[in-house]
Amino acid sequence: xxxxxxxxxxxxxxxxxxxIAGCGKSGAGKYGxxxxxxxxxxxxxxxxxxxxxxxxxxxxxxxxxVDTDGDDGTCAVELEHPANSKGRLTGDDWHIDEVNGxxxxxxxxxxxxxxxxxxxLQEHGYDC
Numbered sequence: 001x002x003x004x005x006x007x008x009x010x011x012x013x014x015x016x017x018x019x020i021a022g023c024g025k026s027g028a029g030k031y032g033x034x035x036x037x038x039x040x041x042x043x044x045x046x047x048x049x050x051x052x053x054x055x056x057x058x059x060x061x062x063x064x065x066v067d068t069d070g071d072d073g074t075c076a077v078e079l080e081h082p083a084n085s086k087g088r089l090t091g092d093d094w095h096i097d098e099v100n101g102x103x104x105x106x107x108x109x110x111x112x113x114x115x116x117x118x119x120x121l122q123e124h125g126y127d128c
Contacts, residue, residue: 027089031060031081034094039114040064048080056085061097064114068121068128075121075128076100079112099126 025033028045035043045062049055059082065074080097082090093110096117097103107124109116121128 027081027083027087028060030089031062031094034081034111035062035079038111048083057083057087058085059083059097060089062094064117066118066121066128068118068126073128075126077117077121079117096120099124 028047032043032045035045040062043062045060047057048059048061050058059080062079064077064079066077067074076099077096078098079094081094084090094112095110096107096112099121104124107120109120112120
């Protein structure tokens with residue numbers, strides 16, 4: 001009988017540890033973790049909702065200021081991870097969606113880390 005109680009306590013402890021580790025995180029939380037793991041700092045993820053009337057979630061966004069050359073100027077870069085209307089991430093990657101408020105497409109580099117974002121800006125002629 002003692003073994004049964006010990007086993008149950010072990011299972012409860014494991015479930016609690018998984019919950020604390022982020023097992024039940026939302027799509028925004030998971031995206032934030034991915035960004036931090038890729039070297040971004042001060043991550044704050046926002047919802048990107050679109051549609052007329054009742055808007056629905058289509059993605060999560062992260063805005064970051066990037067300095068490519070060490071002067072005072074920076075570029076405002078929006079990284080986006082697609083999501084479904086229930087809040088779950090779709091696909092495995094995020095991408096650069098906008099630079100200085102203008103849409104960009106076809107830059108490649110799925111889930112670019114902070115250094116790759118800087119490199120892509122330089123390759124595309126942005127003076128930040």
